[in-house]
Amino acid sequence: MRSATSPQASASLTxxxxxxxxxxxxxxxxxxxFSNGLESAIQTGVVKDTPSLKEFVDLVVRQGARMDGIALLHAHRAVMQGNYEGVLAADQALWRRRVGEEQQMMITRMGKKLAELTLRIxxxxxxxxxxDDIKADKTPGCYPVGQGVALANFGASEQEAFVLHQYGIASMVLSAALRLMRVDHNDTQTILFEIQERLDEDYEAVREKSLEDMSVFAPIFDVLVAHHTKTHVRLFMN
Incomplete structure (x- = not known):
């Protein structure tokens, strides 16, 4: 017997x-x-094997939730409320808290490309x-804010947007690891699977935070970012 598919179900699948x-x-x-600091972590010996890679990814994902993740949630909520000024506020707040020229370059290059891609399709x-405001230098165009805008436009809930953001952070680092160290796809997929166990915890930790609450104390990561800026041999932009 042929089953009928409701318009609502089709829309959900889409x-x-x-x-x-x-x-x-x-x-x-x-x-x-971009490697999100992994290249310098390997060069300095902070990351040297699969267990230390997992620890590094866990740090980056935790930091991402408490900085970029908060900006993403506020941008998503602003779109859902029809509040464009809220998007700009999230963009500026995140930009002011980003440490290092390379980190700023990463989030703004990716943010602009995401905006251009979204509007092409x-x-x-x-x-x-x-x-338009990015091109006019009225706002920096941070990638997590662009994710919040794009995913709200596609009908994602804020929880779904947060998950996709956190997944993307981990995936970026693990993809770089495949090119920088002796790990294989089985190793990276295992790490990715295990890292996602903290999604509920991280969302609950940040969902009520204001833009002013965005802050992360991760001195090792800040040192690695500074190290990469001065290194002469590198494969990634950060």
């Missing part, structure tokens, strides 16, 4: 498919060019205005 598309590591926003009033 939404899931599009969310998967925007969580894909092959999304052309330039993430392949769909319409978004908020994204159009945001990209």
């Amino acid at each position: 939404r899931i498919g599009r969310l998967l598309q925007f969580s894909d590591s092959t999304l052309p926003v330039g993430s392949f060019a 769909t319409d978004s009033e908020f994204m159009t205005q945001w990209l």
